[in-house]
Amino acid sequence: MTIQWFPGHMAKARRQVQENLKLVDIIFELIDARLPISSRNPMIDEVIHQKPRLLILNKADMADESETRKWVQYFADKGQTAVAINSFEGKGLQSVTKAAKEILAEKWERMKSRGMKPRAIRAMIVGIPNVGKSTLINRLAKKNIAKTGNMPGVTKAQQWIKVGNEIELLDTPGILWPKFEDQEVGLKLAITGAIKDAVTNMEDIAVYGLKFLSIHYPNRLEERFGITSVSEDLVETFDHIGKLRRVFGQGGEIEYDKVAELIIRDVRDQHFGKLSFDLVDEQLEKETIQEK
Numbered sequence: 694m695t696i697q698w699f700p701g702h703m704a705k706a707r708r709q710v711q712e713n714l715k716l717v718d719i720i721f722e723l724i725d726a727r728l729p730i731s732s733r734n735p736m737i738d739e740v741i742h743q744k745p746r747l748l749i750l751n752k753a754d755m756a757d758e759s760e761t762r763k764w765v766q767y768f769a770d771k772g773q774t775a776v777a778i779n780s781f782e783g784k785g786l787q788s789v790t791k792a793a794k795e796i797l798a799e800k801w802e803r804m805k806s807r808g809m810k811p812r813a814i815r816a817m818i819v820g821i822p823n824v825g826k827s828t829l830i831n832r833l834a835k836k837n838i839a840k841t842g843n844m845p846g847v848t849k850a851q852q853w854i855k856v857g858n859e860i861e862l863l864d865t866p867g868i869l870w871p872k873f874e875d876q877e878v879g880l881k882l883a884i885t886g887a888i889k890d891a892v893t894n895m896e897d898i899a900v901y902g903l904k905f906l907s908i909h910y911p912n913r914l915e916e917r918f919g920i921t922s923v924s925e926d927l928v929e930t931f932d933h934i935g936k937l938r939r940v941f942g943q944g945g946e947i948e949y950d951k952v953a954e955l956i957i958r959d960v961r962d963q964h965f966g967k968l969s970f971d972l973v974d975e976q977l978e979k980e981t982i983q984e985k
C-alpha cells in the first residue's frame with residue numbers, strides 16, 4: 694500500500710495514535726530488524742509521550758542475526774527493551790508478552806498493593822507502513838483480524854483482541870510515516886523492500902545495494918556476482934553483472950534497467966543471505982560525532 698504523506702495526513706495519523714494512546718498501558722513499536730533506525734518514525738518520541746514502550750524488531754528472519762543481537766543490546770544500553778521476532782512464522786511471540794509484563798511489573802505491583810485487581814495489559818501496535826503490523830496482530834490473535842492496508846483517518850469501532858489471558862491488543866494499529874526526507878534512509882527502505890514504491894529510481898537503489906554489499910558483505914557479493922568491489926565506472930559493473938546473468942535486449946545489448954531490477958530482487962529475495970542495512974557500529978560512530 695502506498696500512502697502519500699502530506700502534512701495533513703501526518704497530522705491525522707499522529708492524532709489517531711494519540712487518541713488511542715489514552716486507552717493503552719504500553720506501546721508496541723514495530724520496527725524492521727534489518728533497519729532498526731531507518732524504519733522508525735522520526736517523531737516517535739514526540740507522538741508518544743510518557744508511555745512505556747516495547748521495541749519489536751520484526752522480520753528478524755531476514756536480518757543479519759549477529760547484527761540483530763547487537764541492536765537488542767544497543768537499545769538495552771539506552772534503557773529500552775527490544776525483542777526480535779518473525780511475525781510471518783509466529784516466532785518469538787512469547788518474548789513480546791514476557792517483555793510487556795516485565796516493563797509493567799512495577800506498575801502492576803503498585804496497583805495490587807492499592808487493592809486493585811490485576812487486569813490484562815492493554816497494548817497498541819504502531820509502526821511505519823509494511824513493517825508487519827497486521828501480520829503480528831493476526832498472529833497474536835491466532836486468526837485473521839487486521840486487514841492489511843488500514844488507511845490513517847479511516848475510523849471504525851475499536852475492538853480488543855485477547856492475547857492469552859495477559860494481553861489485550863487494540864485491533865487497529867497506528868500507522869506512522871518513515872524518515873523519507875533523508876536520502877540514505879529512503880535507499881535503505883527501498884533496497885530491502887521495506888517500502889514497496891521506491892522514492893528514488895531503480896538504478897540508484899541497485900547501485901546503493903552493490904556499494905553497501907561491497908563494503909559490508911564483500912564475500913557474499915563475490916559469491917553471487919564474482920566481484921568484491923564496485924568500479925568507479927558503474928557501467929563496467931553493470932556490464933559484468935548483465936553478461937553474467939545474461940540480461941540482453943533483442944539486439945544483444947545489456948539492459949541496464951533490468952540489471953538494476955535483478956540486483957534489487959536478489960537482495961530482497963535473500964540471495965545474498967540475511968542482511969542488515971542499519972549497522973550498530975555505524976550508528977554508534979554517528980552518535981559519537983554528534984556528541985562532539
Ligand SMILES: Nc1nc2c(ncn2[C@@H]2O[C@H](COP(=O)(O)OP(=O)(O)OP(=O)(O)O)[C@@H](O)[C@H]2O)c(=O)[nH]1
Pocket residue numbers: 694751752753754755778779780781782820821822823824825826827828829840841842843868
Ligand atoms: N519475512 C517476513 N515477512 C514478514 C514478517 N512480518 C510481515 N511480513 C510481510 O511483510 C509484508 C507487510 O506486512 P503487513 O502485516 O501487511 O504490514 P503492515 O505494517 O500492517 O502494513 P500497512 O498496512 O501498510 O501499514 C507482508 O508481505 C508480510 O507477509 C516477518 O516477520 N518476516
